[in-house]
Amino acid sequence: MKAIVMIDYGTPDVLQEQEIAKPELKETEALVEVFATTVNSGDHLILSGAFRDIIPLRFPHILGIEIAGVVREVGANVTHVKQGDRVIGLAATGGGYADYAVVEEKGLTVIPSTLSFEETVALPAVGLTAWQALFPYGQLQPGQRILIHAGAGAVGHLAVQLAKQHGAYVIATARAENHEFVRQLGADEVIDYATTDFGETVRPVDIVLDMVRDGGDTERKSYTVLKEGGKLLSLVSPAIDRNPRTRGIEARFVRVEPNRSDWLSLIRQVQDQQLKVHIDRIFPFNAEGIAEAHRASGTGGKKGQLLIARDR
Structure with missing residues (x-):
């Protein structure tokens, strides 16, 4: 599969596209085909090296902690999601800047067909x-x-x-x-x-x-x-x-913990148009697009969220 990886700490220039093996599932994980992700502030700080003492990495590393996509496989002990479900997820260690990501079941929740990946991908984190x-x-x-x-x-x-x-x-x-x-x-x-x-x-x-x-x-x-x-x-x-x-x-x-009840409350408010996730810009899902999204994140002054999305 294709993945946009960081090969070292530094500026967005250290991001590059590589062909890597599809991740293997553990019993409590699901494999999600990723259609949208974000530039989260955590991703930006990990890339810069600001968190190197808190979150040590092995390179190459795939960033992207917020994902939205479709479940393609599930581990033996997964019961909350199934193949074909449209989901949003919190990938605590990253992995969203790739064709597929593995996410613990507790980090996933199903989204309704009436909502797009773009308007829900910022909810997980x-x-x-x-x-x-x-x-x-x-x-x-x-x-x-x-x-x-x-x-x-x-x-x-x-x-x-x-x-x-x-x-x-x-x-x-x-x-x-x-x-x-x-x-x-x-x-x-x-x-x-x-x-x-x-x-x-x-x-x-x-x-x-x-x-x-x-x-x-x-x-x-x-x-x-x-x-x-x-x-x-x-x-x-x-x-x-x-x-x-x-x-x-x-x-x-504030230490954020995955909580399906909290996610469902947020999804319900988006469905009812009580809560609006404002999208500042959407960048293409490739090395150039993701690097540009990180540069935009570093400049500040944005309104709402920076997204990365695939053409579908």
């Missing part, structure tokens, strides 16, 4: 991150005030929608050119982080969702806008769990 950050971790309640950093991004644009639908007062940061987009998602206030110090303008909030990689500046400033007893939820700083409590503020790193 990006959608799940937004959902679990807001609800299992944040315990967001109607009427609470929440500050969502990077509100126009892949996770942010879904978190804004979900929080607003849940009855929260939503404040988001975004580039000036993305303000109207974020307001249309439901944000009550939008702050231009390039020109405005949110620490001086945001009135106290119950929850902050931080996904900004800036050396911890946004994290430190976020403490100043939280109410006593509030929650600071980070998608970028695993060490935040060890922070001493300040004014009763609970600081937690």
Whole structure:
């Protein structure tokens, strides 16, 4: 089969197409023919080498943790999916940038025929991150005030929608050119982080969702806008769990876990047109397209999700 592999850490230039053997199944896995995948922030950080101490790799390595496609084979102990099912999946160790990927059964869920791969492929990781950050971790309640950093991004644009639908007062940061987009998602206030110090303008909030990689500046400033007893939820700083409590503020790193019930809730909202996965751009499913998608991911400023999809 064809696969787009990384042959070393570095820039997108280390991605190349290779012909490799189709992966073999374990009893708890399914083989999925991949029709769509994404450039997840995790993929981008693994490629750069930023996670080399956390996730050591053997090269060549196939990136792509979010997939959408059709089940072609199942392991002996797989019961939730069957051959021919249209699925979305979270491939925890990667594998999506290939013709076929093997995914643990717990990382897969079936999608209805009424939804496309393109509008659901971002749900396995990006959608799940937004959902679990807001609800299992944040315990967001109607009427609470929440500050969502990077509100126009892949996770942010879904978190804004979900929080607003849940009855929260939503404040988001975004580039000036993305303000109207974020307001249309439901944000009550939008702050231009390039020109405005949110620490001086945001009135106290119950929850902050931080996904900004800036050396911890946004994290430190976020403490100043939280109410006593509030929650600071980070998608970028695993060490935040060890922070001493300040004014009763609970600081937690969001560790996303596959959860079929959460996925089904997200799928249902997409079906009911309550949740919209905005696609910024779709790139071709080849080495050049995937490399270009990673370059676009590194520049920032996108609205929603970057997808990689095959012609069908």
